[in-house]
Amino acid sequence: xxxxxxxxxxxxxxxxxxxxxxxxxxxxxxxxxxxxxxxxxxxxxxxxxxxxxxxxxxxxxxxxxxxxxxxxxxxxxxxxxxxxxxxxxxxxxxxxxxxxxxxxxxxxxxxxxxxxxxxxxxxxxxxxxxxxxxxxxxxxxxxxxxxxxxxxxxxxxxxxxxx
Amino acid sequence: xxxxxxxxxxxxxxxxxxxxxxxxxxxxxxxxxxxxxxxxxxxxxxxxxxxxxxxxxxxxxxxxxxxxxxxxxxxxxxxxxxxxxxxxxxxxxxxxxxxxxxxxxxxxxxxxxxxxxxxxxxxxxxxxxxxxxxxxxxxxxxxxxxxxxxxxxxxxxxxxxxxxxxxxxxx
Numbered sequence: 001x002x003x004x005x006x007x008x009x010x011x012x013x014x015x016x017x018x019x020x021x022x023x024x025x026x027x028x029x030x031x032x033x034x035x036x037x038x039x040x041x042x043x044x045x046x047x048x049x050x051x052x053x054x055x056x057x058x059x060x061x062x063x064x065x066x067x068x069x070x071x072x073x074x075x076x077x078x079x080x081x082x083x084x085x086x087x088x089x090x091x092x093x094x095x096x097x098x099x100x101x102x103x104x105x106x107x108x109x110x111x112x113x114x115x116x117x118x119x120x121x122x123x124x125x126x127x128x129x130x131x132x133x134x135x136x137x138x139x140x141x142x143x144x145x146x147x148x149x150x151x152x153x154x155x156x157x158x159x160x161x162x163x
Numbered sequence: 164x165x166x167x168x169x170x171x172x173x174x175x176x177x178x179x180x181x182x183x184x185x186x187x188x189x190x191x192x193x194x195x196x197x198x199x200x201x202x203x204x205x206x207x208x209x210x211x212x213x214x215x216x217x218x219x220x221x222x223x224x225x226x227x228x229x230x231x232x233x234x235x236x237x238x239x240x241x242x243x244x245x246x247x248x249x250x251x252x253x254x255x256x257x258x259x260x261x262x263x264x265x266x267x268x269x270x271x272x273x274x275x276x277x278x279x280x281x282x283x284x285x286x287x288x289x290x291x292x293x294x295x296x297x298x299x300x301x302x303x304x305x306x307x308x309x310x311x312x313x314x315x316x317x318x319x320x321x322x323x324x325x326x327x328x329x330x331x332x333x334x
Contacts, residue, residue: 025232031202066239066329067238155330159260
């Protein structure tokens with residue numbers, strides 16, 4: 001298992017906007033923002049030892065229960081992305097967290113993605129408590145992230161705001 | 164000045180909810196967990212948004228004729244049940260609110276044969292001026308169609324899964 005990154009927020013995931021992620025509006029399509037964010041979730045799960053090997057070894061899986069995306073600014077083909085991740089809350093079988101996607105060289109915020117992720121038992125495909133080794137790591141990361149201010153994009157309710 | 168839509172308009176559907184979008188889970192949408200990946204639910208819902216926009220008269224012709232575009236501002240998804248490769252999908256769409264340049268809508272995705280709810284998507288879409296890539300009021304013809312759609316959709320009950328705030332509910 002890899003060493004747990006002590007950073008708060010987690011700031012290790014990098015990506016590039018692929019040509020096939022572009023739609024007829026000439027920018028990254030809304031679905032592919034979530035593809036990019038889901039890969040950042042893989043990076044997070046890897047930190048806790050519940051990434052690809054966890055499923056490959058038929059131990060468990062992680063399922064997303066709910067997702068909220070704010071699309072803040074366009075990104076184009078070839079743009080470099082930097083995605084940071086902040087844990088907001090957790091319990092025995094879930095993690096509540098938010099990703100922020102930045103244009104890696106221009107620095108602007110492109111989007112955020114708040115998520116609820118649940119641990120799943122491989123055999124039953126039902127929710128189950130995090131394995132002990134994962135829970136230890138989740139608690140360490142959550143403790144480090146607890147000092148961060150809560151992003152204003154977290155906990156949003158969708159609606160048309162009238163003046 | 165309002166943009167004039169010069170292409171032929173599709174027949175307006177005012178029945179509420181809108182229940183015309185159908186799709187199939189493509190093999191490339193399936194991930195290592197053996198089900199449709201979270202992102203492709205959003206891609207599938209985005210196509211359902213496209214169907215709603217086309218009903219307003221703002222389909223692909225709107226972009227191809229360089230008249231305007233529509234951008235998603237924000238989206239909220241609940242993942243209610245897994246969908247496997249090849250599963251047939253049926254979408255219903257309810258308009259929850261609208262203003263001069265935005266629509267707030269709610270999609271439900273069903274497995275069309277088994278009938279179960281697979282996911283919901285609440286989303287806000289904004290009209291964009293083609294040249295400036297900034298927000299702009301709906302073209303008059305689209306605004307007129309939107310009001311006709313709103314007249315029937317506003318009578319529907321608000322969906323239970325709309326207006327959600329995410330969080331761990333502690334017992």
